[in-house]
Amino acid sequence: MPSPFEVSFAEIEQNIELYVDEVFSTLQSDFMTMPKGEGFLEYPIFEDGYEALKKNTKGFSILDTESILRLSFEKPIVLIVLRAMLGFTPPEWADAATAEIKLEVPQNAARAIDRRVRLRPGVPLKTSGVTAERVRALVIAACRLLTTGPELVDGKLIHRLSKADTISGLASIAPLADLGVPYSMLLYERFLGRPFAGHRDSVSELVGDVVELAIEELLTKHHISFRKTKRAERIAGFEQAPDFIIPSEYNPxxxxxxxxxxxxxxxxxxxxxxxxxxxxxxxxxSLKEGPRYEVIACIAGRGFKQRRQDMKKLLEATQGKIFTLQTIPEMVQYSSLKNYVTR
Structure with a gap:
């Protein structure tokens, strides 16, 4: 069966259910893989930091703040291990440090420190300056929280430190470091936290960029003039700027x-x-003049396969010009883009 972009819209209207199925057949579910992205930490690097912290704390039997601080500046990957032990995001750790130490640690500063460490985990941090003071506050707060564990809360609430390794403070860390965590507890805490959630959030834009990159490569390959807009950019004539405008925003x-x-x-x-x-x-x-510009949709992911009615609306809005990652290479041939090919 032909794709909807290969036939007239009149043909689509007569057999719209079949063309919905055709688009669905080219939509691939790719949630099983994610881009690593810049700053992805391989396990051996993380483990190196873990072992260094374990040695420094004598198997997590004692958390000496000054000793851990020195280690954190010398071996910054230790900061990532501490954050993982807390189970916090960088902004959450910043808030905890601000509350515990009474030193303002902006959330963006915590994000910047975390990113810097992930990009250069083996490069020592400077021991003086504003960033050093913020690192100090983060480490002191972590040591206090990991040592004392969760405070008592109402039975309808759950404390963020009520985890297998921190529920009793320091007394619960060392045994787990020696013996490991029961698999059922690991699964339960994974259920609460979602596997790879933090990484998935950090590369969400890269995941979304896959489609835009494929379009950009196609347009560039055919030397087609285009304007790629930025996120939330304002473009005259559009209430919300489309992702690509051909040939330009002045003549869409x-x-x-x-x-x-x-x-x-x-x-x-x-x-x-x-x-x-x-x-x-x-x-x-007017009907004779036709639309001011052609509208094309390039989509990917299983989200578009959930509602048939939405796909019908998309077929109608684009007059059949829907392309998926699988069919984007055909977009020039089967759209008005062919009129702008210069080579």
């Missing part, structure tokens, strides 16, 4: 919306945006 003839999502709610939001672009393309235009 084709607009492309790109999205990879495994969430049906996000997919629905993108469908609504594409519908709005279609409406704007017809504003103040």
């Amino acid at each position: 003839r084709i607009v492309i919306e790109a999205k990879l999502t495994n969430d049906d709610g996000t997919a629905r939001d993108k469908v609504t945006r594409v519908q709005h672009l279609r409406t704007m393309s017809l504003k103040d235009r």
